[in-house]
Amino acid sequence: MRVVLRVLAGPAGALVLAFVLAAVAMLIAGVSPLDGFGALFAGSLGGRRPIAETLVQTTALLFPALGVSLAFRAGLFNIGAEGQLLIGGLFAGAVGAHFAGPGWLVIPVLLLLGMVGGGIWGGIAGWLRARFNASEIISTLMLNFIALSLAGYLVAGPLKSPLASGAETAPLLPNGYLPAFPTLGSISFGDTRLTISILIAIATAVVLSFVFTRTVFGYELRAAGEAPEAARRSGINMPRMTLIALALSGAVAGLGGAAIVTGVLHRFNTALSPGYGYTAIAVALVGDLNPLWVCVAAFGFGILEAGGLAMQANAGVPKDAIHVIEGLIVLVLAARRYFATRATGAPV
């Protein structure tokens, strides 16, 4: 029994267990797990286009997941990445529709605007917490709904493109498009949706990792998260740290919104995110809030997101089943602590 528990306590064991449970779920739904998983992996990793689509999904999850990680490391439960992502995208889309200029200027400005938008949205929650001690869990969640309604109103009214049939902004000028992912040897991604935004996301993860481990600011941020009272007594201004951490967290998520606008949609509409900001919380936790592991976790979730559609089309497994698998992975990883405690007598 102990051996079994020890294996389950490892991350590989947890993944295997999640897939076994998912297979059981497919059997119940009357689909052969072999067909289901076959379609899932063919649709996510089986070729140039599926891989490109997986990486697009990875990128969309990675930015908000990194934002969430930053806040969580500071001990702040930012569950508002969804709203911050939307507002970031809104800022970039609203300005990008009218911003003519060379690409080297337009793209950085639009990305920066995304950070500003997300930063403001996160900063509001930070200010409420710092000033009034309002729970950031509640305020960030509520700000998601405000963001969705606000963006929905703006793109249906003041910011609506006169040419578009739906509720969306006018398209960006082509100079605002993110360049396609560079050609690797003979493999070109020019005809896929994959852009350099995946590289920006990974660079962001590397920067965050550096900030956490090497800078005094990162040290203070982690202290605030790990032991608030000890942090306060070490001279850290906690209200200020709360404000900065939530604003930065929002800025990273907002950068992700701008990256979707400039990289994928080339305009802003509220269909920008099918809930990336919420899935990102699971991604961040699975990645243990460590920016580099969060990259790996985002790739794993990217496979599920991209492969889910293929699974639905080719194996007849509803795409929602993917969310069951995602949920199972989170559950199993959470249960790891329990298994580890049972196996060794000490929590991991």
Next chain:
Amino acid sequence: MIAVDGVDLDLLPGEIHALVGENGAGKSTLANIAFGAVKPDDGTIETNGTVGLVHQHFELVGRLRVWQNIMLGREPRKGMLVDVDGARSRVAELAERNGLAIDPDALVEELPIGVQQRVELMRELEREPSVLLLDEPTAALAPAEIATLFATVVQLAKRGTAILVVTHKLQEVIDYTTRVSVMRHGKIVARYLTTQTSTDEIARAMVGGELPVVAERETTGTQPCLSVRDLTAGVDTTTVSDLSFEVSAGEIVGIAGVEGNGQTALADAIAGMIPYTGTIELDGSTDALRHRENIGIVPQDRHHEGLVLNWSIVENAILGRQNLPGIRKGMLTDWNAARADAEAIIERFDVRAASPDVAVRTLSGGNQQKLLVGRALLGDPRFVLAYQPTRGIDVGAAALVQSRLIESRNRGCAILLISFELDEILALADRILVMFRGKVTGSFSGAEIDRGKIGRLMAGLT
């Protein structure tokens, strides 16, 4: 890890039996086994009658009143209702009979620790146990309260109760008990009749060898360093009002007092953690007090206020010092400097750890405490605030920490020592201020230092 290993102990009716030993020797575990809260892997416990245990860490319901805590689970009834008057008078009578002053209607969470201890004791007395186990009963009490407590205990023994007192205060053992058992590493290593032994002999048995020597005090100057004038701070039961005193460079000023008489408010005000009125200055400036290189602080609660338990020793070694020029290089943390600091602390304070990179959580409480004091004394700050610097550490480690404090003092550091252990203050302080209910009620230095007088002032007597 075996906490208690093959122990034989018999308690006779009417005796007061002391169980002594260093932290981690297994005393509390043994008491809990005797009480029945912990199951022994092997061996038996036999008693006639009931066993009561007064815990070292109180097990009281803070939101309930004193009488409710004492009568919890055994409330007298009047029909379907609790007989409130009956319960209250029962508690009052219990307090009267045992000479324990207490307000039956006070909310427990608002009481000072020392009074909570009394509630805990009374709850056990109410059950009239035939065996009473007291786990470090005097840790939070003033000398006069200790005398009162033991008067109660002696009375109980006379009525035939068998009493086991777990303690590390050897003077109490000599003064009040009849037999002594000494534990070390989970075994009983010595047994004495109290009348035929001495504190020195017991201490040597506890340590398992000769007692460590504390550093010598050298003559130092009297340049004023920390000055507190008309300080008023704190809320509710932990306030200080109109407090004025000075600590000179090269001087240790000890604040003697029972826990809950304003020490926390004083320490928090000096650390800048709570608002206050009045002035606190370091070398004539309030700003200087906020410069981290000038001060070292040993906080009261090492787990919440002093350490990040999930972090390594290296990371903890710079907590509070993270912005000092030697540690901060531009935006970055100089981890080499941090590691050097951690290694210096480990060496000077004999912190037992596999490496500087292990999580502080894995260290024993004593080693955590040594790390905390080591960090506060690093780089010889102008002023050190030491709140219970030897809390929960064994005799050898305490002597080391005390020696390091005295060495810092000899090098010109001004030290404010707040401790609830009068013995520690007597051993370390050049000057002693007695605090009672937020005020300094006595000041003693040199030849004026009088243990009895200080003890009386600590209890609010004159």
